[in-house]
Amino acid sequence: MQAHRIKNLFSAIARYYDFLNSLLSLKRDKMWRRETVKASDVGPTSKVLDVCTGTGELALAYADKIAADGFVIGSDFCFEMLVIGNRKVERRHAGTPASFLTADTLILPFLDDTFDVVSVGFGIRNVSDLEMGIREMARVAARGGRVAILEFTQPVNPLFRSLYYFYFTKILPFVGNLISGSKDDAYGYLPRSVMKFPNCDALKAVMEQCGLTDVRFYRKTFGIVAIHVGKKPING
Numbered sequence: 001m002q003a004h005r006i007k008n009l010f011s012a013i014a015r016y017y018d019f020l021n022s023l024l025s026l027k028r029d030k031m032w033r034r035e036t037v038k039a040s041d042v043g044p045t046s047k048v049l050d051v052c053t054g055t056g057e058l059a060l061a062y063a064d065k066i067a068a069d070g071f072v073i074g075s076d077f078c079f080e081m082l083v084i085g086n087r088k089v090e091r092r093h094a095g096t097p098a099s100f101l102t103a104d105t106l107i108l109p110f111l112d113d114t115f116d117v118v119s120v121g122f123g124i125r126n127v128s129d130l131e132m133g134i135r136e137m138a139r140v141a142a143r144g145g146r147v148a149i150l151e152f153t154q155p156v157n158p159l160f161r162s163l164y165y166f167y168f169t170k171i172l173p174f175v176g177n178l179i180s181g182s183k184d185d186a187y188g189y190l191p192r193s194v195m196k197f198p199n200c201d202a203l204k205a206v207m208e209q210c211g212l213t214d215v216r217f218y219r220k221t222f223g224i225v226a227i228h229v230g231k232k233p234i235n236g
C-alpha cells in the first residue's frame, strides 16, 4: 500500500489501536514486546530508536529497562499515533527516558552508527520498501549494535494454521473494523499484508542482505509472530 494511504489508515484508527491490539491478540501483544526487548540485549545506558513506533508500546517497553543515562526515541510518520504515545509518557513518572518524533522510516533524520538498538514492532510490514527500511535501520544502528524486528508471520503447523487463519481472516477483520469504524478496511489489510510478507527464513535473508550478521529468529505463540534480531558488524 502507498505511504499516504498507510498514514491515513493509521490516523483514522489511532484512538482504538491499543485497545484492539490487546483484545484481538488476547493480551499477548505486551508479552511479545517484552520478549523483543529481552532478545535485543539492552542495558540501562542503551540508546534505542523504535521506528514505526505508532502509539509507542514497544518504545515504552524498552524505556522500562533503561535508566537516566540511556534513552529511547520512538519515530513514526503518523502524527495521530504519536500523540497517543506522548500522552502515555506524560502520564508516567517524570524521568521516563522516552520521547517521540515524526519521521519516515525510509529517511531517518539521524547520523550513521548512532543507536545501540534499532527496533520495529508490527511496522516494517507496512513500510513501502522492506529492504530500504531495514537498510535505513541498520545505517543508524551503532557498530556492534542490534536491529530487532517483531512481526506477524505465518504459523508452520498446518492444522493450527487453518484454525488460526479462520480467526485471522474472518473474525479479526470483522471485529476490528466494527469497533474502529475503519472505512479503509484496516483490519482486513492486516491479514492480507501478513500473507504477502516474507516468512521467517526469507526475512532473515533480507536482513543479511542489508549487512546484518548473526541474524536469529524466535517464533512465539505457535508461530503467529516472530522476533528477528541481527547485529551490525563492528568492522565493514
Ligand SMILES: C[S@@+](CC[C@H](N)C(=O)[O-])C[C@H]1O[C@@H](n2cnc3c(N)ncnc32)[C@H](O)[C@@H]1O
Pocket (backbone or CB within 6 Å): 003, 006, 007, 010, 051, 052, 053, 054, 055, 056, 057, 058, 075, 076, 077, 078, 081, 103, 104, 105, 106, 120, 121, 122, 123, 126, 127, 128
Ligand atoms: C501496526 S502499527 C505498529 C505500531 C507499534 N510499533 C506497535 O508495536 O504496535 C504500524 C505503524 O507503522 C507506521 N509506518 C508505516 N510506514 C511508515 C514509514 N515509512 N515511516 C514511519 N512510520 C511508518 C504507521 O504509521 C503505524 O503507526
